[in-house]
Amino acid sequence: xxxxxxxxxxxxxxxxxxxxxxxxxxxxxxxxxxxxxxxxxxxxxxxxxxxxxxxxxxxxxxxxxxxxxxxxxxxxxxxxxxxxxxxxxxxxxxxxxxxxxxxxxxxxxxxxxxxxxxxxxxxxxxxxxxxxxxxxxxxxxxxxxxxxxxxxxxxxxxxxxxxxxxxxxxxxxx
Numbered sequence: 001x002x003x004x005x006x007x008x009x010x011x012x013x014x015x016x017x018x019x020x021x022x023x024x025x026x027x028x029x030x031x032x033x034x035x036x037x038x039x040x041x042x043x044x045x046x047x048x049x050x051x052x053x054x055x056x057x058x059x060x061x062x063x064x065x066x067x068x069x070x071x072x073x074x075x076x077x078x079x080x081x082x083x084x085x086x087x088x089x090x091x092x093x094x095x096x097x098x099x100x101x102x103x104x105x106x107x108x109x110x111x112x113x114x115x116x117x118x119x120x121x122x123x124x125x126x127x128x129x130x131x132x133x134x135x136x137x138x139x140x141x142x143x144x145x146x147x148x149x150x151x152x153x154x155x156x157x158x159x160x161x162x163x164x165x166x167x168x169x170x171x172x173x174x
Contacts, residue, residue: 136157
């Protein structure tokens with residue numbers, strides 16, 4: 001086998017690379033600049049004890065600039081919040097309360113407290129965000145259609161609007 005001769009020169013010296021010629025020059029993309037990562041400043045914690053009066057530093061009061069009134073701006077008018085009257089209308093009698101509402105079939109389950117309710121009666125449902133009247137079109141007890149319900153019955157009632165739990169049901173006297 002043939003053996004290679006060692007290159008003569010300085011021991012541990014690096015070899016020079018031959019210059020490379022470029023045939024086609026391309027336009028280089030601009031260098032990507034590194035952005036600094038800014039960290040959110042953490043608020044200082046309040047001391048557990050108030051500082052002693054000897055170490056208290058005087059604080060400068062900020063000057064308050066007077067604001068000019070805009071002549072085109074309209075004054076803000078606050079809307080009165082609707083509140084439930086303490087007593088129902090004289091032509092209404094409280095008969096029950098909503099115990100649950102099923103949104104897809106628009107059915108409310110009610111607990112009848114007093115009186116009777118029949119198909120064809122007019123009821124008024126009132127709550128925090130609910131206030132409407134409707135005629136009773138269908139009543140169901142245990143998935144069976146009935147025409148009349150008596151006190152202490154839990155029954156289903158088809159409603160025309162969204163009702164919520166704990167809304168009060170009144171029967172309108174005619």
